[in-house]
Amino acid sequence: MSKKVPVYIAMHNELRQKVLSKEWEKGKKIPSERMLATEFNVSRMTARQAVSSLVEEGLLERKQGAGTFVASDKIREKLSGIPSFTETIEKLGKNPSSKLVSFYIKHASESEAEKLQIRQDEEVLIMERIRYADDTPLCFEVATIPYHIVNGIDKEDLKQHLYQSLADIGYHVARAEQVISATWASEYVADMLKVKRESPILRLKQVSYTQEETPFEYVRAQYVGTRYEFFIEAKSN
Incomplete structure (x- = not known):
């Protein structure tokens, strides 16, 4: 040498x-x-x-x-604009899919009410999903949406085509606020993502807004740290 x-x-x-x-x-x-x-x-x-x-x-x-x-190749998402999980995976030539874990209505928690600018006694729809790329689990996602927005939409449409169903009634993502942090997989999340408990996790919290600045979705997503990464390109002013 x-x-x-x-x-x-x-x-x-x-x-x-x-x-x-x-x-x-x-x-x-x-x-x-x-x-x-x-x-x-x-x-x-x-x-x-x-x-x-x-x-x-x-x-x-x-x-x-x-x-x-x-190390196996990681899925890389560039934090520019508001790309969907499906688009990110398809651009890499992989097959995206989702598995619905739970779908229910409840009263908003304090944090959900704050993020969505609603009262705590208002009902929200909760959807928990596992997101895959070529059958490999990458992300466990919990989405909270004010129930008055989706009330009247067919449940099966919501379960299978959440974002298309929202877009069909005029709820398009004009902008989103995102916060990324590091954590460890809980026993529940580890089981969902087929990793060991306390494996490294990238946690993304996102609030989506309409053109009228109305928050309509609060998402908490947990990505397997060894399978996914976020890429940020910064430019000087």
Whole structure:
């Protein structure tokens, strides 16, 4: 390895090429740090540094009790405009689908009432869905909509074509406010998304507004951190 750069950087570069050249295939378990240290004639500490740097880059991922693996490709959503989940997945050449988990009406919680600018004694429709790409669960989504908006719409239409049903009655998303944070998968969400409890989760909260600035949908979505990522392009003024 080159002496012009730190040893762990040179090792990092060689391991990175193994991933990029597909010598190490997606999802494949890589040799242990002890084995890599022997192969590259370096210390365990140096091997750990090289592997850790690739984990930080997202090229490798550690699985507790199983070892280190080449990371699978993530679905990337660019946060520009208001793209739908379906459009995002289709643009990547994958098949989007959804599974309805629950569909019911209740009184709004304090946070739901605040986000939707309604009274707490007003009824809201709750829809819980799992969103998939090629049958791989990516997201657990809870949508809250004021019931007076959807009252009168056929339930099966709402269950199967929520956004089209809303658009048909004039509720188009003119703008949306989004907040993204990190959390861990609860036992319930982990079961829905087929991951281990306390797996890393990207949580997206979104309030959608009409052209008249009327909030009509409050969504809480939880994405599997190892399968999905958000991309933001920033420009200077």
